[in-house]
Amino acid sequence: MRYSRDPITLSLFDLLKAGPGPSSSHTIGPMAAGADFARKTAALAPEIQAGAGGVRVRLFGSLSATGKGHGTGPAVVSGLAGCAPDACAPALLQRAADPDALMFLTLPQGRNISIGPQIIEYGPVRHKHPFNNTLIIELLDAPYPLRRNGQDASAQPAGRTDCRSLPRDESGRSPAGAGNVLFSAEYYSTGGGFIRRKGAKREKRCRPPHPYADMKEFRARCAESGLGLDELLMENETALTGKRPADVTAELDKMLAIMRDTVLRGCSASGALPGNIGLRRKAAVLHERARSLAPFDRALCLFNAYAYAAAEENAAGGLVVTAPTCGASGVVPAVLMFMEEQLGLDLKARRRGLAAAALIGFIAKHNAGIAGAEVGCQGEIGVASAMAAAMLAHARGFSVQVVENAAEIALEHHLGLTCDPVGGYVQIPCIERNAVGAVTAYNAALIACNENPASHKVSYDEVLRAMSEIGRDMNAKYKETAAGGLAVCLVEC
Numbered sequence: 305m306r307y308s309r310d311p312i313t314l315s316l317f318d319l320l321k322a323g324p325g326p327s328s329s330h331t332i333g334p335m336a337a338g339a340d341f342a343r344k345t346a347a348l349a350p351e352i353q354a355g356a357g358g359v360r361v362r363l364f365g366s367l368s369a370t371g372k373g374h375g376t377g378p379a380v381v382s383g384l385a386g387c388a389p390d391a392c393a394p395a396l397l398q399r400a401a402d403p404d405a406l407m408f409l410t411l412p413q414g415r416n417i418s419i420g421p422q423i424i425e426y427g428p429v430r431h432k433h434p435f436n437n438t439l440i441i442e443l444l445d446a447p448y449p450l451r452r453n454g455q456d457a458s459a460q461p462a463g464r465t466d467c468r469s470l471p472r473d474e475s476g477r478s479p480a481g482a483g484n485v486l487f488s489a490e491y492y493s494t495g496g497g498f499i500r501r502k503g504a505k506r507e508k509r510c511r512p513p514h515p516y517a518d519m520k521e522f523r524a525r526c527a528e529s530g531l532g533l534d535e536l537l538m539e540n541e542t543a544l545t546g547k548r549p550a551d552v553t554a555e556l557d558k559m560l561a562i563m564r565d566t567v568l569r570g571c572s573a574s575g576a577l578p579g580n581i582g583l584r585r586k587a588a589v590l591h592e593r594a595r596s597l598a599p600f601d602r603a604l605c606l607f608n609a610y611a612y613a614a615a616e617e618n619a620a621g622g623l624v625v626t627a628p629t630c631g632a633s634g635v636v637p638a639v640l641m642f643m644e645e646q647l648g649l650d651l652k653a654r655r656r657g658l659a660a661a662a663l664i665g666f667i668a669k670h671n672a673g674i675a676g677a678e679v680g681c682q683g684e685i686g687v688a689s690a691m692a693a694a695m696l697a698h699a700r701g702f703s704v705q706v707v708e709n710a711a712e713i714a715l716e717h718h719l720g721l722t723c724d725p726v727g728g729y730v731q732i733p734c735i736e737r738n739a740v741g742a743v744t745a746y747n748a749a750l751i752a753c754n755e756n757p758a759s760h761k762v763s764y765d766e767v768l769r770a771m772s773e774i775g776r777d778m779n780a781k782y783k784e785t786a787a788g789g790l791a792v793c794l795v796e797c
């Protein structure tokens with residue numbers, strides 16, 4: 305957690321990314337790490353490649369604590385097999401979770417190294433690495449034992465991993481692994497699907513034409529340039545990425561379409577979600593029942609149905625858009641669907657709104673954090689709610705000050721929200737929490753759009769400072785480890 309004065313150089317599509325659920329830091333990030341490792345391996349000297357026989361993946365921190373329920377193992381294995389997050393079919397993820405369906409890391413000479421869920425080792429939750437969600441991938445000179453004593457090495461129950469039951473030395477290395485390490489890379493999954501590789505140079509992007517590090521500076525840039533919120537973001541985006549405005553617009557529309565599809569799929573799906581909680585989907589029931597309710601109840605019930613639909617799709621490993629994360633990926637789509645179906649806001653307005661949502665996410669990521677493992681759920685559902693509130697206010701044509709106030713109100717009332725997923729699955733409290741976050745976003749926008757903007761006392765930058773401080777002080781058991789709060793009480797009570 306930090307308060308930085310460097311200008312924000314994130315692209316809209318660094319933040320808004322399509323990928324499989326259920327967790328951007330535990331699924332999309334690790335998958336991207338696996339894919340990066342595959343590329344690095346392919347670039348190794350031929351003699352190193354020739355000696356390669358196996359791969360091992362070691363997970364630390366909350367990746368270890370809740371990696372089972374969050375699908376981290378299959379995600380890394382899919383990435384190693386060459387799968388990109390935005391193109392990974394659920395069937396491939398299921399295959400990567402099956403210990404009998406071997407997959408391969410393919411080297412340039414056409415050699416295949418067998419991989420499967422057995423190559424995942426769950427290391428200590430508390431560790432010495434600089435970021436909570438750390439994974440180390442190693443290329444070994446001998447095959448990793450994909451069977452142990454005739455049993456699947458991965459035959460642990462799904463959900464939270466009991467790390468105390470796993471043998472390992474002080475470095476967190478399991479003695480079960482085979483071979484010497486030929487090449488290794490250490491990755492940090494920093495939330496929202498972002499990854500960093502230890503020692504890698506950060507991608508150099510030019511200084512944007514309208515630099516800002518926080519909301520106050522953004523407002524100043526708008527006032528100086530005379531540009532509207534989304535116009536300014538478009539000028540920065542094209543300068544940072546080299547894309548044409550038409551391509552940026554097309555990509556925004558693609559994200560809008562994926563979010564819409566996610567809601568529609570979720571509204572027509574039924575049955576139990578994956579995992580051993582046995583939680584059944586509710587979106588379709590809420591959507592159906594909304595029809596028979598009185599107007600006010602109907603509107604609220606639809607809102608809930610849309611958020612449940614996207615969050616349930618996420619929990620089932622379906623394709624979602626990180627906004628800002630997978631766990632919180634039901635909030636923005638629910639408000640978007642409401643804007644389209646109930647408020648009649650057209651594509652142009654929704655596109656402008658999505659840009660405002662990204663702005664609020666950028667500033668949160670840059671100055672505080674958006675990972676449950678870093679700041680708790682306030683950084684996921686809280687920031688998602690702030691993004692959605694800003695989106696609605698901007699789409700309806702309100703000023704940048706009102707947009708900021710809407711985001712501030714939504715986040716302020718999520719401060720202190722802990723991350724305590726029951727069983728390590730992104731289901732309880734996550735799915736319901738998306739619905740509550742979406743309704744809060746609507747209410748926050750309603751308040752901001754109907755008060756005197758000048759009388760608003762708390763700025764978005766100030767509420768982010770508060771979130772950062774609270775996140776820093778929050779006990780580790782409330783940061784995506786499934787070791788406290790509901791994750792414990794629901795099981796013990």
Ligand code: SF4
Nearest residue numbers: 631676681684723734
């Ligand atoms: S409780 Fe919040 S932060 Fe934690 S997994 Fe669920 S949605 Fe993500």
